[in-house]
Each structure stands twice: as structure tokens, then as C-alpha cells.
Amino acid sequence: MKTSEKIKFISNWIKxxxxxxxxxxxxxxxxxxxxxxxxxxxxxSAMTGLKTIVLSMPIKQKSSQxxxxxxxxxxxxxxxxxxxxxxxxxxxxxxxxxxxxxxxxNEHGFANxxxxxxxxxxxxxxSSNKGIVVGTGNKVEDFGVGFYTKYGDxxxxxxPIADCNKTVVWELGKELGILKEIIEAPPTDxxxxxxxxxxxxxxxxxEQLEDAMKNPNSPHRKEYEKIRKQNLHKMEPIPVCKIPx
Numbered sequence: 001m002k003t004s005e006k007i008k009f010i011s012n013w014i015k016x017x018x019x020x021x022x023x024x025x026x027x028x029x030x031x032x033x034x035x036x037x038x039x040x041x042x043x044x045s046a047m048t049g050l051k052t053i054v055l056s057m058p059i060k061q062k063s064s065q066x067x068x069x070x071x072x073x074x075x076x077x078x079x080x081x082x083x084x085x086x087x088x089x090x091x092x093x094x095x096x097x098x099x100x101x102x103x104x105x106n107e108h109g110f111a112n113x114x115x116x117x118x119x120x121x122x123x124x125x126x127s128s129n130k131g132i133v134v135g136t137g138n139k140v141e142d143f144g145v146g147f148y149t150k151y152g153d154x155x156x157x158x159x160p161i162a163d164c165n166k167t168v169v170w171e172l173g174k175e176l177g178i179l180k181e182i183i184e185a186p187p188t189d190x191x192x193x194x195x196x197x198x199x200x201x202x203x204x205x206x207e208q209l210e211d212a213m214k215n216p217n218s219p220h221r222k223e224y225e226k227i228r229k230q231n232l233h234k235m236e237p238i239p240v241c242k243i244p245x
Contacts, residue, residue, distance in 0.1 A: 003175045006168070007044065010160050015048040017158055018132070027051040027131035029122055033190050034068025038136040039178045040169050041161055042072070045134050046080040053129060056087045057118045059094045062195040068182050075179060090117055111191040115152025135159035140166050140206060144213045145224065146231025147202060149191075154234060166206035202227070
């Protein structure tokens with residue numbers, strides 16, 4: 001399937017999903033970070049013609065990351081009449097949260113809490129607009145190595161690009177005319193004050209991970225399987241204790 005056909009297919013899929021809901025949603029709500037995944041997902045959502053609410057939710061964000069988020073907001077507003085954009089600073093909320101839980105200080109815990117605060121914000125906005133939350137995770141992260149926060153950015157209603165590898169998402173972005181700055185920016189989850197990148201945390205380039213996912217003989221297969229095994233609890237259904245009848 002050509003890239004242009006994939007774009008049309010995904011956008012139509014989003015619209016068809018909404019139209020076949022038992023109680024049809026009246027809006028699509030999506031968080032944007034200035035990264036390629038959320039930029040592509042929000043654009044595909046806007047292409048449906050449905051009311052699309054994009055939220056930039058900085059939490060002690062590096063200015064370079066937040067600037068890209070605002071630029072994408074403006075790009076969407078100029079391109080689509082059905083887009084509504086908001087910037088909601090969660091600094092004070094996060095400061096209060098981390099201060100209240102200072103006895104349970106943990107760097108990774110508080111990083112993941114940023115993602116969960118954003119998820120809660122998205123659902124509050126969705127609730128007030130009779131909407132659904134659109135996910136931004138790609139196939140490598142969501143179904144490969146589980147590189148996302150459980151009940152954070154993994155907490156969504158639909159996941160339109162979760163069957164697209166990262167390289168495919170970049171191709172979609174180029175075809176959609178996403179800002180070059182965003183396409184070329186190093187992918188980051190935006191959960192750390194030091195702005196660490198996704199590939200830096202994973203220890204692999206996305207191309208290497210994609211090769212390891214589909215090629216059992218990849219030189220990175222062993223490391224890939226190790227990361228995947230550690231994160232399988234995010235990708236599998238919640239374990240349920242089955243009581244014998």
C-alpha cells in the first residue's frame with residue numbers, strides 16, 4: 001500500500017470507528033508533544049473532519065520540545081477548521097503531586113506519573129466534550145518493546161498508528177507535510193528534565209529494533225527479546241485469578 005493510501009485508510013478507520021460506536025463520540029481528543037508520532041496521529045484525526053481537540057501538556061518541559069508542540073498546534077489550526085487547540089501547563093499539578101508523595105520518591109515513578117497526569121487530563125477534556133482519547137503509540141513501542149507508560153500514554157480509546165513501524169510513521173509525516181523540524185527531531189517521551197531521547201533510553205536506533213522484531217537472526221534480537229520480556233506485562237491482558245467451579 002502506498003503511503004498516501006495508508007494515510008487515507010487510517011483516517012477513514014478513525015472516522016468509521018466513531019460512526020459505528022453505540023453512542024457516537026462528538027470529538028477526538030489527542031495529546032501532542034512536538035514529536036512525530038503525535039503529530040502524525042493528530043493530523044490523521046483532523047483529516048476525518050470530526051472535531052479534533054489537541055492538547056499540549058508541558059510538565060517542566062524543555063523549551064525546544066514545547067516549541068515544536070506549539071508550532072504543530074499552529075500548523076494544524078491553519079490547515080484544519082475542525083481543530084481546537086489548548087495548552088495546559090501541568091507544572092503546578094505535578095509539583096503538588098510529587099511534593100505530596102515525597103516520602104515515596106522514585107525517579108522512574110515520577111517520570112511515569114507525568115504520563116499518567118497527562119492521560120487523566122485527556123480523559124477529563126474528552127469527558128467534557130463527549131469525546132474519545134486517540135493514542136499516539138507506534139508498533140515498535142506498543143507491541144514490540146513496550147516502551148510506554150502503563151495507564152499513561154498507553155491509556156487510550158483507539159490507537160490508529162499502532163500497526164505502523166517508526167520508519168513508516170516518518171514516511172507518513174513526510175507525505176502529510178509535517179514540519180521538517182518535527183520529522184528531524186530525535187524522538188523523546190518528554191518525561192525527563194534532561195530531555196533524554198527514546199533511542200538513548202532503549203540503547204538502539206528504531207531501525208535496529210524494527211529489524212530485530214521481524215528478523216530472528218538479527219544481531220540485536222537477543223537484546224530486543226530481553227526488553228520485550230521485561231515489558232510484556234504492559235502488552236498482555238491483566239492477569240485474572242480464575243476460581244474453579
